[in-house]
Amino acid sequence: xxxxxxxxxxxxxxxxxxxxxxxxxxxxxxxxxxxxxxxxxxxxxxxxxxxxxxxxxxxxxxxxxxxxxxxxxxxxxxxxxxxxxxxxxxxxxxxxxxxxxxxxxxxxxxxxxxxxxxxxxxxxxxxxxxxxxxxxxxxxxxxxxxxxxxxxxxxxxxxxxxxxxxxxxxxxxxxxxxxxxxxxxxxxxxxxxxxxxxxxxxxxxxxxxxxxxxxxxxxxxxxxxxxxxxxxxxxxxxxxxxxxxxxxxxxxxxxxxxxxxxxxxxxxxxxxxxxxxxxxxxxxxxxxx
Numbered sequence: 001x002x003x004x005x006x007x008x009x010x011x012x013x014x015x016x017x018x019x020x021x022x023x024x025x026x027x028x029x030x031x032x033x034x035x036x037x038x039x040x041x042x043x044x045x046x047x048x049x050x051x052x053x054x055x056x057x058x059x060x061x062x063x064x065x066x067x068x069x070x071x072x073x074x075x076x077x078x079x080x081x082x083x084x085x086x087x088x089x090x091x092x093x094x095x096x097x098x099x100x101x102x103x104x105x106x107x108x109x110x111x112x113x114x115x116x117x118x119x120x121x122x123x124x125x126x127x128x129x130x131x132x133x134x135x136x137x138x139x140x141x142x143x144x145x146x147x148x149x150x151x152x153x154x155x156x157x158x159x160x161x162x163x164x165x166x167x168x169x170x171x172x173x174x175x176x177x178x179x180x181x182x183x184x185x186x187x188x189x190x191x192x193x194x195x196x197x198x199x200x201x202x203x204x205x206x207x208x209x210x211x212x213x214x215x216x217x218x219x220x221x222x223x224x225x226x227x228x229x230x231x232x233x234x235x236x237x238x239x240x241x242x243x244x245x246x247x248x249x250x251x252x253x254x255x256x257x258x259x260x261x262x263x264x265x266x267x268x269x270x271x272x273x274x275x276x277x278x279x280x281x282x283x284x285x286x287x288x289x
Contacts, residue, residue, distance in 0.1 A: 058185060058194045063158040065103040074157070078109045110157050114235035116266075116286055119242040119274060122220050122234055129219040134230045134246055136215055141226045142202060144171050146179075150223035150233060151213050152187065163187040164209070165223070166198060231275070240278035247271040262286070 075094060079087050094105055123130070141147045148167040154160065168183040188195040191206070199208065216222060223233030223243075234242040250270045251259065260267035263285035266274040276286045 058188065058192070063155075063160055065107060066157055066159040069157060071102060071106060074106050074110070078106065082109065107157060111238050112236050114237040114242055116242070116274065116276070119234050119244075119276075120268075123244060123268070123272070123274075126219050126221075129215075130221065130232055130244060131246070133215040133219045133221070133224060133232065134226075137212060137224050138226050138230070140202075140204065140208060140212070145169065145182075145202070146171060146225065146227050147202065148223065148225035148231075149212060151216060152222075160187065162190055164190065164195060166195065167225075168198065168202070237276075238278075240276055240284040243275040243277075245273040245275055247273070 079090065082090060090105075090109065094102055097105060146169040148165070150165040152160070152163045152165065154162045163186075165186045166183065166188060167181075170180040170182050172180055174180045183198050185194065190209075196206075199205065202208075212224070216224065219232065221232050221234050221244075222236070223231075225231045228248055230246045232244045232246070234244060236242075245259070245265075247255075248271070251267065251273070256267045259265040259273045264275060264277050266286060268274050274286075276284065278284050
């Protein structure tokens with residue numbers, strides 16, 4: 001398996017060596033702070049070569065530090081945002097680093113943050129909208145398929161535009177008893193040929209994507225995957241992601257024990273389980289209270 005962070009650091013080195021926009025307009029601290037709060041930082045690897053377009057490599061916005069951003073302004077925004085106990089160490093590391101390490105540090109500390117409290121607060125406020133999302137989305141997915149979709153916001157720090165992650169599974173078994181994967185790609189450009197080709201197979205179009213995005217926004221969520229267990233992604237936080245799992249029926253005692261390990265899963269109530277995880281840097285757990 002590829003070392004994701006190593007690859008990302010290498011891409012930073014290459015992108016930094018090619019930066020020529022010294023006189024570009026700088027973003028204000030207010031704009032930078034807004035980007036940190038809404039930003040999306042995905043460190044993923046392309047595991048499925050079969051998902052590449054038959055017409056060639058899929059064009060994507062590769063994450064790289066935005067040369068228009070004033071690093072010192074972003075540094076100030078982050079120091080105002082992080083815990084006071086982290087400021088001294090963060091400042092020392094930043095001041096001692098070179099151009100590449102500074103950019104990497106700024107991007108890592110600019111990752112969006114959420115919490116279990118925010119996850120539960122949103123569930124209480126928008127449970128009906130989340131249920132509506134699940135119901136309407138299930139109607140859109142053809143029988144025999146499981147489809148995951150996530151809408152990634154524009155990120156001014158990583159120089160990436162709004163994009164979509166899409167994964168399509170066939171529910172039929174493969175020869176090795178696993179579920180067959182029909183398509184999987186991250187950060188697909190909106191209106192790109194690769195994206196439009198795949199949603200056409202699903203019987204979707206651009207209006208379908210807008211409808212799904214509106215349903216997600218009403219639920220204050222960002223991703224959804226259909227199935228006997230519907231998974232709705234609430235928010236990304238660092239290298240992890242908070243999600244809700246809605247079962248078709250109330251969980252049995254055995255299921256409650258299985259989906260209440262205190263790390264990846266917390267049984268909430270009835271047919272609802274809270275989930276937190278992310279595989280980029282190993283298993284991640286819910287924060288301790």
